[in-house]
Every structure is written in C-alpha cells, then in structure tokens.
Amino acid sequence: QKEVEQDPGPLSVPEGAIVSLNCTYSNSAFQYFMWYRQYSRKGPELLMYTYSSGNKEDGRFTAQVDKSSKYISLFIRDSQPSDSATYLCAMTDPHGSSNTGKLIFGQGTTLQVKP
Amino acid sequence: NAGVMQNPRHLVRRRGQEARLRCSPMKGHSHVYWYRQLPEEGLKFMVYLQKENIIDESGMPKERFSAEFPKEGPSILRIQQVVRGDSAAYFCASSRRDNEQFFGPGTRLTVL
Numbered sequence: 001q002k003e004v005e006q007d008p009g010p011l012s013v014p015e016g017a018i019v020s021l022n023c024t025y026s027n028s029a030f031q032y033f034m035w036y037r038q039y040s041r042k043g044p045e046l047l048m049y050t051y052s053s054g055n056k057e058d059g060r061f062t063a064q065v066d067k068s069s070k071y072i073s074l075f076i077r078d079s080q081p082s083d084s085a086t087y088l089c090a091m092t093d094p095h096g097s098s099n100t101g102k103l104i105f106g107q108g109t110t111l112q113v114k115p
Numbered sequence: 116n117a118g119v120m121q122n123p124r125h126l127v128r129r130r131g132q133e134a135r136l137r138c139s140p141m142k143g144h145s146h147v148y149w150y151r152q153l154p155e156e157g158l159k160f161m162v163y164l165q166k167e168n169i170i171d172e173s174g175m176p177k178e179r180f181s182a183e184f185p186k187e188g189p190s191i192l193r194i195q196q197v198v199r200g201d202s203a204a205y206f207c208a209s210s211r212r213d214n215e216q217f218f219g220p221g222t223r224l225t226v227l
Contacts, residue, residue: 050219100171
C-alpha cells in the first residue's frame with residue numbers, strides 16, 4: 001500500500017465548475033500538507049501549505065485537512081482553462097526518525113478545464 | 116528574486132556515460148532536496164543536503180548515484196554509468212528551516 005493515494009484521473013470539468021481534488025494517506029505522523037500544481041514539462045509550483053487539521057483559503061483555492069480520516073482536499077472555485085494541469089498532494093512528518101522534512105507525494109491528478 | 120535554478124534543462128547521454136545535474140537554491144535557502152519523477156509516476160524523494168552535509172540519502176539508489184552541496188557553488192547530483200532506466204525528470208527543491216519547499220524547473224535526462 002502506498003503511503004499517499006491520489007486518483008490520477010484524468011478529471012475533466014467545464015469552465016466555472018467547482019473542482020474537488022483529494023488524497024488519502026496512511027501515516028498518522030504526517031503533519032504538514034501541501035498542494036502543488038505542475039504544468040506539462042514544468043516544475044511543481046507550491047499552491048497551498050497547511051499544518052494539521054482545518055481549512056485554509058487563498059483566492060479561488062481552499063485546502064482542507066481531516067487528520068482523523070487521514071484525508072486532504074483541494075477545492076478550486078470558478079475553474080478556468082488555465083487551471084488545467086496536474087495537481088500533486090504532498091505531506092511530511094517533521095518529527096520522523098530522520099527529521100528531514102522530505103516530502104511524500106501522491107501520484108498527481110490530471111485536471112482539464114474545458115472552455 | 117530568482118527562484119530555484121537548475122541546469123541543464125535537458126541532458127542526453129549514452130549508456131555508460133556520466134550525468135551531472137546542477138541546482139542553485141533560492142537566495143537565503145540552505146536546504147536542498149532532490150526528487151526524481153518517472154513517466155506516469157509522482158515525485159520520489161532521493162536525497163536531502165545542507166551545506167557540505169548529506170542529511171538524508173534514504174531515497175538514493177545504492178550504486179552509481181551521488182550528491183553534494185559544497186560550501187561554494189551549486190548542489191550537484193551525479194549519476195555514473197547511466198542506464199536507460201535512469202531516464203526521468205530530476206527536480207531540485209530548496210527551503211529555509213521550515214518545510215515549504217520550492218521547486219526548480221527540472222532537468223530532463225534521456226539515456227540513449
């Protein structure tokens with residue numbers, strides 16, 4: 001079983017739709033959670049960074065963490081064609097045995113927003 | 116405010132040659148991480164370095180791969196005697212003491 005599970009999609013939605021992207025994880029020690037956006041043949045771009053459970057909003061993006069269910073989500077409101085990309089969840093255990101902050105990534109979900 | 120720099124962006128090597136990938140972290144960042152992305156897979160951690168120290172190399176293959184982050188200059192990921200299975204995108208990320216990691220554009224290695 002992978003430490004972080006993410007449906008690879010692809011997910012196709014019409015412009016203006018609300019998009020919901022999700023990841024589940026197995027390691028209860030994860031405390032920092034991130035969402036990255038990666039355009040084709042580019043480097044990952046940090047979108048959201050959250051600590052522990054709760055919600056965090058930034059413009060059209062909302063990140064949600066439910067540690068009791070080991071489940072994180074990213075919501076995109078009023079989706080635009082420019083949001084078409086692969087979205088990667090990532091998480092880390094800052095107090096692990098090596099205490100290195102290395103990120104564990106999901107496989108990524110490919111999103112296409114159609115005009 | 117330059118981001119993480121990586122070069123070359125594309126690298127082609129024949130089997131058995133050496134590949135050297137360079138990463139310059141963001142200004143003020145002293146932590147460097149290397150990740151590898153194989154086709155249709157997510158990013159996999161390889162190694163974490165601070166200046167002149169390897170902190171965690173638990174994701175590095177045991178042979179042919181090495182990394183350094185000297186006191187002066189960029190971090191280097193070195194792959195000796197490359198094989199076709201090494202073909203991938205290699206990303207470098209940097210951070211301060213906290214956990215926000217910022218990624219470079221990557222080096223796409225193709226082994227012929």
